[in-house]
Amino acid sequence: MGKLGRFACIFVPMALSIASLVCLILVFSGQLNKNMSLQNDLYFFKADTSEFTENPDLGAIDDLADKVDIDNDILNALQNAASAKDLMDFYKVGLWNYCEGETDDKDKETVTRCSERKANYWFNPIDEWDLEGTAVQKIFSDKDFKDGLDAYKKVSKWMFTAYIIALCLTIAEIIVGIFAIFSRWGSLATTIVSSAQTVFIMAAAITSTALYASLVAIFESFFKPYNIKASLGSKMLAVLWLGVAFSIASGFFWLISVCCCSGKSPHKKVVVEKTPYTYERVASPYLGASGNNNAHNAPAAGHSTSGSAYEPYRQV
Structure with missing residues (x-):
């Protein structure tokens, strides 16, 4: 088979590596452009305030009052934010920033603004909803909520770093994989890079899933009485975990290419x-x-x- 056979042998892992790179690029692009529907649909976390109510569930508020004397400060703060149009209908959080917008009567969402892009970004509702100095901030000072948000802030830095490293290693895997056409040593080097890439993309995926699931729980715990809903971005997580699957598969086939398809002609x-x-x-x-x-x-x-x-x- 010779070089042609060698090329055919590494075609599958190379294609899987490129597919993993595409998935990572999509994850990075989420919420970067308010005018592109694909990017608007890719988010880790969504806060839906379109059904915000001024008549909250008093029983649920009483449960919160056991922790902090909130009176009506949260309601007043959210009412003021809504009347000042600071409280939008939804907030979608991506890797670099968040986007906000409005929902019409047919539940069609229109993104009106995206925040500035930042490395190690994390979503802080106190700042974004202008709730500084209200009882909401007191609740965040409570140990349960404060620990949850502090963990979110700290882990988001590690998560962002893991994504950057995974992206760089994926690009390196594709470049080094070109040399695998010529020898098994190239396949061995590519397998090593692919293994490192798999570790970091899995770490990023696990961290993202756990981190934003915790953030949903935090929002549900004290914003639910005001009919503010929180949810995970299923499309973003699907793309992310699909990239992980491609990464694992590419590493497996790179390893096989080390043992098979030497590239030498059998007819000598x-x-x-x-x-x-x-x-x-x-x-x-x-x-x-x-x-x-x-x-x-x-x-x-x-x-x-x-x-x-x-x-x-x-x-x-």
């Missing part, structure tokens, strides 16, 4: 050399120099072929 001319100290037939001395290998088949004149006749050999 075999040269057989004579071994030393062997014997070969020579011309009969009775026939002179013109004798050939078949001389022993014709007896020389005056000599009998019976008895002790012999055929001469030479040592080489």
Whole structure:
């Protein structure tokens, strides 16, 4: 098969590596452009405030009041934010920023603004909803909520770093994979890079899923009485975990390419050399120099072929 076979052998892992890269790029692009529907649909976390109510569930508020004396400060703060149009209908959180917008009567969402892009971004509802100095901030100071948000803030930095490293390693995997066409050593180097890439993309995926699931729980725990809903972005997580699957599969096939498809042609001319100290037939001395290998088949004149006749050999 030769080089053509070698190319065919690495085509599958290379295609899987490129697919994993595409998934990562989609994750990075979520919420970066308010005018593109694909990017608007890709988010980790969504806060839906379109059904915000000024008549909250008093029983649920009483549960919160056991922790903090909130009176009506949360309601007043949210009412003020809504009347000042600071409280939009929804907030979608991506890797770099968040986007906000409005929902019409047919539940069609229109993104009106996206925040500034930042590395290590995390969504802080107190700042975004202008709730500074209200009872909401007091609730965030409560140990349960404060610990949850502090963990979200800290882990988001590690998560962002893991995504950056995974992206760089995916690009490196594709570049190094080109050299795998020529030898198994190239496949070995690519397998090592692919293994590291799989570790980081899995770490990023696990962290994102757990982190934003916790954030949903935090929002549900004290904003639910005001009919503010929180949810995970199923499309973003689906793309992310699909990228993880592609990464694992590519690493497996890169490993196989180390053991198979050497790239050397199986059809090579075999040269057989004579071994030393062997014997070969020579011309009969009775026939002179013109004798050939078949001389022993014709007896020389005056000599009998019976008895002790012999055929001469030479040592080489």
